[in-house]
Amino acid sequence: MSAINDQLKVLIHDAKGVCDFKHQRFEEQFGPDNPELRNILQHYKDTFSAFRNPELWLFRIPFSGQKLLMLIDKVDLLPPDDLPGYKKATDNLLDYLDNELLNAALDRLRNATASDFNALAMDWVLKIISEVEVAEHTFEGLTEDASYVELRPKEIFLTKNYQTSLQNNDLQTTNEDLNLLARVHKGLFNADVIDDFLFFYSKYVNFMEIKMSAVV
Structure with missing residues (x-):
């Protein structure tokens, strides 16, 4: 709605694009039925779908652009045979989105007067x-x-x-x-x-x- 969160919206869109692309590469390497990959896929689907709530964007969401870019890059630069590294990098990215951004935005919305x-x-x-x-x-x-x-x-x-x-x-x-x-x-x-x-x-x-x- 408002332009106050436009930069963050772009970065989250980029993060989802990187996760989608990288996940496809790992599925080609390990197969789509790999339990670890299925868990990762569900985690990032849950996280990114939560950001589709338009009310979430009513108020400014504070974030570190540098940190978010770094977390995205760590996922993007992983070789497609490093499954443990992929899980760790994806967990770090999604934990930041969940715990630092999503929860803060939901709290702000709940407490809005x-x-x-x-x-x-x-x-x-x-x-x-x-x-x-x-x-x-x-x-x-x-x-x-x-x-x-x-x-x-x-x-x-x-x-x-x-x-x-x-x-x-x-x-x-x-x-x-x-x-x-x-x-x-x-x-x-x-x-x-x-x-x-x-x-x-x-x-x-x-x-x-x-x-x-x-x-x-």
């Missing part, structure tokens, strides 16, 4: 505001477009009230809210014609109308 989630929503709102301001300068005719002229004052009013409600914790942001805000931001950022921009802009306005209707 309403204020934490509202702060994430606020971040997306600020990014959306920035995209709207950029669009007014890059889309010729946007500020004269009838739909935009109608939506703009409503959006400004709703955004201000929505931000205030987030700051005061008058609202409870859900993961679905964050996903929608992320999609809106991406849609506004990628829009190359006014109609596409207005589609996501109106979606943002409708979202805020629904959220603010719940505020007493």
